Amino acid sequence: MFGLFKKKTELEKLQExxxxxxxxxxxxxxxxxxxxxxxxxxxxxxxxxIDSLKNQ
Structure with missing residues (x-):
């Protein structure tokens, strides 16, 4: 319920x-x-x- 309006991070967008x-x-x-x-x-x-974001 509370995650309904949560914006996706750049990492989540890239993974999708x-x-x-x-x-x-x-x-x-x-x-x-x-x-x-x-x-x-x-x-x-x-x-x-994705790898470069994870390594930062």
Whole structure:
């Protein structure tokens, strides 16, 4: 109840984005391998940002 209006941190936003990209990449790789690889590359960039935030 009290967390209803809590804003998400940058780390939480990046983690959701990473999860979403992985799901899209998996679905896309079944029909379009090139698109799946592109989405995986984007997910890896987000993962690097997550790691840099965790290491600060």
């Amino acid at each position: 984005n990473y999860k979403s990209l992985l799901e899209k990449a998996h679905k896309a790789s079944q029909s379009n391998r090139t698109l799946g690889d592109k989405l995986m590359a984007e997910a890896e960039e987000v993962a690097k940002k």
